[in-house]
Amino acid sequence: MQYRSKYIGYAALLLGVLSLFAASCKKDGYALPKPSDKLQNEAIKRTLGPNIVGQPIEFAYAMAILPSKGKLVSCTAEASIAGAAGTYMDNRSYYTDVTGTDVGVTVGSPSVTSGATTTVTYTADTSAATLRYFYVIPEEARGKSVTIKFTAKSSNGETISTTMGPYTITRMDMRLNMKLSNKNMMYISIGDSTVYDSAGAAAHAGNIDLVYLYRNLTTSAFNHALVAPAADTTYLPGVLLPPGVNRTAKLLKVFNLQDHNLAPTEQYGGTFIDDVDFQKLDLTGDPNYAINLKQGAGVWVETADGKYRAYIYFNAVATAGTATVSMKRYTLTNGK
């Protein structure tokens, strides 16, 4: 009797454990989600990095309604600050083919921009589409915030909206692919964002911050250099400065800081220089020259009057004494 009781106890325990396992493995029932019968929308920002004046911010705006309820009529993007020339909405809806290529299908008339509003009117009989909106940042938005309100309308009279942002527009600006050449286009004005030759430098003497030169010396690695006009003449060998070109600057040499805006094709250019980098930059005690610069090198600069900070990136150099540089420039206000 005692053995039978123990046997029953063990059996009950085993049954309990098995039941527990069975219960834990049981899948919850799944039901297909029921689609909303209302007009729906969703937006994403496709552009990464800082929002720079003159550059576009790209959005993808998706809208859809059940075919039985209606079709799409129009799509509107309204910016809080009107976009600059070039702002538009693509009238094609994209899908990705098997090769990974985005293929556009025209679904509406070309966009019409009036003030801050850009509209595409649908011409295709469609109930779902994703349109891309390119907002070119205007000068008026510098240092401010921008929001974009997307609105879709359907044939059954429904309207739906979503607002993206606010997005802070940087104070810095950008100049790409400036050509420098030894003994010719060699005078850089950060304030003017321009490169001058000797005559131009003489005409804008007070604005010249840097001199580009290339020297292939056998005794030292001079090579490509950016030197402030006021630097010791040992760093300006053979340079006869135009009259009045005498400003100094502070320079800090770096390497492999490949800003994605300045060097979009660089393999490791996943870094973005933003306003905050210029705000935190401290060039106290730095020299007024940077020599032996190579492709991939960069130079942080602060002008003598403390008005500008800049980052100049060397996209390409050649031993013929030429270089292609790109620059991000930040205008300081009250030292910040």
Place this chain on the structure above:
Amino acid sequence: MKYIAIALIVLLAACTWAACSKSVPVDEDGLLITTRRDCFVSSFELLGTDYVSVRSGAATIDTTAQTVKVTVLFGSDLKHLYPQFSLAQDCKLNPKITGFVDFSDTLNPKKWTVISGDRQVKKEYSVILSVQHR
């Protein structure tokens, strides 16, 4: 029987305490103090603000005179150089290098003390800089 049990408990506690107590000495930096008495600089590097070497040639290390002589490239920013020492095994350096160092006063070379693994031998090295001519 009761006394044997108490004795066993006491023995177990003693063994546990002995197992947990540290027998390996560490210094104030949490570094292991070993028995090694080697105390020298084995190699030396100097980087610029771009973290690229500014040496124009290999550094000359004199372990007798306790000097490191290095010539830097023309145009190097002497106020912002990043020295890197390789030391004998288990040694450490004082003061610690935490960032760029100002070497612009070439008449008064910067000095670092190498401390041996047993922390008993200390040797002060001078880093003497010269600049390559243009």
